[in-house]
Amino acid sequence: MYPFGKGMARYVPLLLLLIPMALYVVFYFGPSVMTVIYSFTDVKNIPGSTMKFVGLENYYDLFYSGNSGERWRSITNTLIFMFIVTIVQNGVALFVAVLLNQRLRGDYFYRAVFFLPVVLGVAVVALIWGMMFDPMSGPVNMLYDWLFGYKDMFFASFTHAFGYIIFVQIWMYMGYSMLIFLAGLQSVPKDLYEAGYIDGTSKWQSFRHITFPLIAPSFTVNMLLSIIGAMSTFDIILATTDGRFNTRTMAYDVYKETFRGSLDMGLPSALSVVQFLIILVFVVVAVRQTRKREVEY
C-alpha cells in the first residue's frame, strides 16, 4: 500500500534522488549551460581574469572572419563524414550481421574478429593504419603499385586523406553496429520464417518483409549512435592527420580551439553550441524517420 512508508519517510526517496540530481546538475547540466553562456562572453582560461558579455561577437567571428572559409569546410566535412559513415557502416554491419546470424562454423570467432577493432581503441587503430598506409614502405602502397602502378600519399594527401579517415572510422566501429544488429536478428522468432517459407517467400522477400521490420529498433539505435558518433568524432582525425590536409571537422575544431588555440574560451564555446545545434537537427530527423518503421508482429 505504502511502499515508501508514511509521514516524513515518504520524502526519503526524493532526498536520495537529490544526490544524483545534484551531481548531474553540477557536473553535466551546469557546464553545458555554462558553455552556452560562455559563448556570448570573452571569458579567458586564466584565473582571476575578468569576463564581459560581447553579444554575438564570437558567432560573428566564426562565420565572418579571416578563416571562416575553413569553418564552412569543417561543417561540410562533418556532414560528408556523417552521411558516409552512417550509411556505409550500417550497411556493411547489417550485411555481416545477417551472414553471421546463420549457423556458420566458427561464428563466434568471426564475431570476435569483426568486433576486435572496437576494443583496440583509437590510438592503436591509428597506429596500425598509419603503418599500413605509410607512403614510403606501407603494404597498401605496395599493393597499389603492383595492381595499378600508382602510389598514394594517404594521410598526407590533400584530396584523399579525409576519405582514408572515413574508411578507418568505419573499419573501427563497424563491429559495434554489427553486434547491435546481431542482437536484433537473434530476437526475431524463427516461426515467422517458417510461416513465410510455407507461403513461398524468396530469401529476399523474407528479409525485406520479416527481418527488416523486426530489427527496426536496432536500426534506430545504430543510426543514432553513428550519427552522433560521426558528428562528434575528432580522436581518429587527431591521431592520423592532426587536422592537416583538409581533414578538419567541427568536433576537431572545438578540441583544437579549446585546448590548443588561444586562451579565449568564448569562440570554442560558440563553436560547440553550433555543433550541438547541427547534431540536434539531424538526430531529431533521424529518430522521426526510423521510428516510423518500427513494428511488432
Added chain:
Amino acid sequence: MVKKISAIVLAGALTLSLAACGGGKGNNAATGTEGEGAKTSSGQKQVIKILHWKQDNINKAMNEINKKFEEKYPEYKIEYTTTGPDDEYKQAQRARLTANDVDILADLSGMRLSPQEWTPGAKVPDWEQWINSGLIADLSDQAFVSKWNANDIEKAGTYNGKVYAIPTGKVAMSGLFYNKEIFEEHGLEVPKTWSEFIQLNETLKSKGITPIGVAGKDVWPLKLPVFALQAKILGGGDQQKWIEGVWKGETAFNDAEAVEVLEKMKTLQDNYMIEGFMGIDYASAPAIFATGKVAMLADGSWDAPTIATANPDLKFGYFPVPATEDAAKNASFVGKYDVTWYVAEKGPNKEGALKWLEFFSEPENYTTFVKAAGFIPTMDGISTDSDFIDNELTPYLGDFELAYEIMMINRENVGEHLAAEGVHTEYLAPGGEFKTAKELADVQQKEWEAAAPK
C-alpha cells in the same frame, strides 16, 4: 563517442569554473604554503614541481642536475614531470599554471610575438597574459640573472623592463645537415650562394643521389629551409621591416620578395627533395639521412645528437641554406631560443624554485645541461666540448637572427595558408592545389586582408 564530446565541453567548462575559483584562492594558497614550509623544514621535505616536455637527451641531464640539487639541499625534493611535446605540453602548461600546481615551467621558446603599436588587434601570447595576470615571478632582483648573457636575457626573457624568464640556449633552424662522405666522394663543397646550391643539387641528381630529405608529413619541417629564405630575402634582408610592412600595407605576401621565397622553396620541393617527402614523418627523417639515402636533410641543429645516435660512424656537417647570391649575407644561421624557464609566482614553493634556478645557473650545472641538449649556450664562457657546435655552428653564428615564426606577429583568425606563422609551402603542387607560387601568394595576401581588424 557521445560522451567524448560532452566530456570535452564539460572539461572546458570545468576548467573555466575551476579557474574562476582558483583566482580568488590564489593568495590564500600562497600564504598557506609559507606556513607549511616553516613547519616542514624541520622534518618533511619540500617539493619543487618542475614541468617540462619529453626529450630524452635533455630529460637525462635534468635528472642528473635534480639529483645533485637534492644532494646539496636535502630539505628539497624535486618532482620533475614531463609530457609529450608541443601541443600536449602547452595544454599541460595551461592546466598546471592556472591550478597553481607548478613552480618551474619550461616554455618552447623565449618570449616572443608580443603585440606592438603597429599590430592593432593582434593576439596577446599566453606568456604575456600570464605575466599580466601575475602568475609569473619577477626575476629582475635575483643575483643569478647576471650570470647569463645580457643580450639573450634582454631578447628572450625581458618584458616591460623586468626579467621574467631564463632562455637556456639557442638552436639553428635554417640549415641543412650534409653527409660529408657523399660530398667528399663526389668532390662537392658546401655551397655559398643560391646558384652554387642549385648546381650542387643538379650534380647529386646526375649521380643518382637524392639531394634533400625533409619530413613533410609533419608539415612544420618544411618551414625550416624557408626560414633562411625569409630572413635573407624579405625586406632585402631585414625581416622585421618586412613584417611591419605587411601590417602597415607597405609590403605584401604577394610582393616580389615574398613570391621569390615561395618560388625558391618550390624549386627545391619540385626537383631536389626525396620522392614522397610529404609522407615522411619527423621521427623517421634522421634515419633516412643517417643511412645515406639522401645527401642532405632539412632539420634543426637540435637533431644532431639524434642523427649521431642513428649512425655513430656517420660524418656529417651543417650549413645554412644559401638563400641569395650574396655569399656574405648567406653565411649566418636563423634560429630561435629553446627551453626557457619561468618561475610560477603562485606555485606551492616559489622559494625552492628560485633556489633551483640559482643552482641551475651555476656554470658547472648549466654545462651539463647545455652539453646534453646540444644548444648554443646563452651563458658566456661555457665550453660545450662539442665538435658539432664548435665546427659546424659557431662559424655561422656571427649574425644570428631569429626565425620568421618567432618574429611574425599574426592577425587573429587568419586563414590556414598563413596560420601558425608559417609559409605553408605544403599547399603547392603536386601535393597541394596551387600550381604556382604566385597563386598561393595571392591567396595568402587575400587571407591577410580578410583577417584585418574591423
